[in-house]
Amino acid sequence: MCRTPPARDPRSMAPVIEVTDLRKSYGGRAAVDGVSFAVEEGEIFGILGPNGAGKTTTVECVEGLRVPDAGRVRVAGLDPVADQEQVARVLGAQLQQSELQPKLTVREALELYAAFYPRPADWRPLAERLGLTPKLDSRFARLSGGQQQRLFIALALIGDPRIVVLDELTTGLDPRARRDTWHLIEDVRTSGVTVLLVTHFMEEAQRLCDRIAVIDKGQVAALDTPTGLIRRSAGATVVSFTPSAPLAEPDLYALPALASVEHRDGRITLTGTDETVNAVISLLARHHVTAHQLRVTDATLDDAFLDLTKEEAV
Numbered sequence: 001m002c003r004t005p006p007a008r009d010p011r012s013m014a015p016v017i018e019v020t021d022l023r024k025s026y027g028g029r030a031a032v033d034g035v036s037f038a039v040e041e042g043e044i045f046g047i048l049g050p051n052g053a054g055k056t057t058t059v060e061c062v063e064g065l066r067v068p069d070a071g072r073v074r075v076a077g078l079d080p081v082a083d084q085e086q087v088a089r090v091l092g093a094q095l096q097q098s099e100l101q102p103k104l105t106v107r108e109a110l111e112l113y114a115a116f117y118p119r120p121a122d123w124r125p126l127a128e129r130l131g132l133t134p135k136l137d138s139r140f141a142r143l144s145g146g147q148q149q150r151l152f153i154a155l156a157l158i159g160d161p162r163i164v165v166l167d168e169l170t171t172g173l174d175p176r177a178r179r180d181t182w183h184l185i186e187d188v189r190t191s192g193v194t195v196l197l198v199t200h201f202m203e204e205a206q207r208l209c210d211r212i213a214v215i216d217k218g219q220v221a222a223l224d225t226p227t228g229l230i231r232r233s234a235g236a237t238v239v240s241f242t243p244s245a246p247l248a249e250p251d252l253y254a255l256p257a258l259a260s261v262e263h264r265d266g267r268i269t270l271t272g273t274d275e276t277v278n279a280v281i282s283l284l285a286r287h288h289v290t291a292h293q294l295r296v297t298d299a300t301l302d303d304a305f306l307d308l309t310k311e312e313a314v
């Protein structure tokens with residue numbers, strides 16, 4: 001949006017955010033319990049996890065808002081706690097709703113936050129790009145949810161940061177406003193800014209993120225590209241069909257790489273891998289059973305997330 005993408009030699013690229021064995025407890029209970037990840041410059045890096053997993057605590061340590069109990073955090077090589085002032089110049093964070101005065105107009109908010117930085121971005125083109133120009137004289141409290149989020153993005157970018165941290169950016173937005181916001185995030189990245197994105201929305205993570213750390217119970221349960229996460233989850237491929245004659249249960253359960261079997265209204269749904277699909281087709285042929293409405297689909301990030309964060313059976 002405002003930065004020119006830096007010319008980068010991929011071989012010399014150091015991570016712009018490094019989190020190593022981060023630990024943070026509240027009242028003796030571990031909220032973050034040994035989290036490590038590294039974010040490359042120019043990435044959209046997602047942090048995904050169930051409620052209470054430790055996502056916000058992790059990003060607050062990256063922002064320097066919380067002091068870790070143990071571990072190491074570096075943002076552009078700086079310590080967010082010891083070097084707070086320098087970190088504030090390279091990292092833009094999304095404000096929480098409560099942090100902006102309801103009576104402030106959009107223009108006042110932009111001017112006020114621009115004044116915090118030695119070399120702020122020009123807020124006018126930023127406001128224009130974010131569709132805020134017609135709202136410059138509106139008070140914050142009178143903006144719609146989508147307009148408020150766009151203002152938060154503008155304020156996070158006003159210091160012309162190298163990195164922007166966005167936490168639950170599209171919560172409460174309608175589907176159109178959410179999609180508009182996704183386009184904005186893609187534009188932000190195209191302009192060379194690294195994005196650290198905390199989200200609950202699988203579709204959002206799958207669409208936007210280059211890589212995702214799935215955090216569960218204070219730990220990194222998996223770290224991969226969205227496609228990689230789907231592939232590594234137990235049931236990466238879903239096959240469903242209505243057989244022309246019943247199939248023996250032991251034959252189904254003997255299928256290779258099978259993750260689950262479901263029967264509903266005469267229809268069988270299996271999850272597994274491509275190997276499972278090939279084997280079920282052979283099984284059907286061997287027993288001269290026809291598969292009506294045979295469908296083979298890829299699992300979604302939603303399926304992978306549920307698999308990666310499932311509660312262990314007790």
Ligand SMILES: Nc1ncnc2c1ncn2[C@@H]1O[C@H](COP(=O)(O)OP(=O)(O)OP(=O)(O)O)[C@@H](O)[C@H]1O
Nearest residue numbers: 026027030031049050051052053054055056057058
């Ligand atoms: N200031 C605090 N004092 C005490 N406990 C806290 C505090 N902040 C967070 N916690 C607890 O730490 C754990 C992790 O919280 P955190 O907000 O980091 O999780 P989260 O993954 O961001 O959750 P959510 O998706 O619900 O926002 C939770 O059990 C939460 O109740």
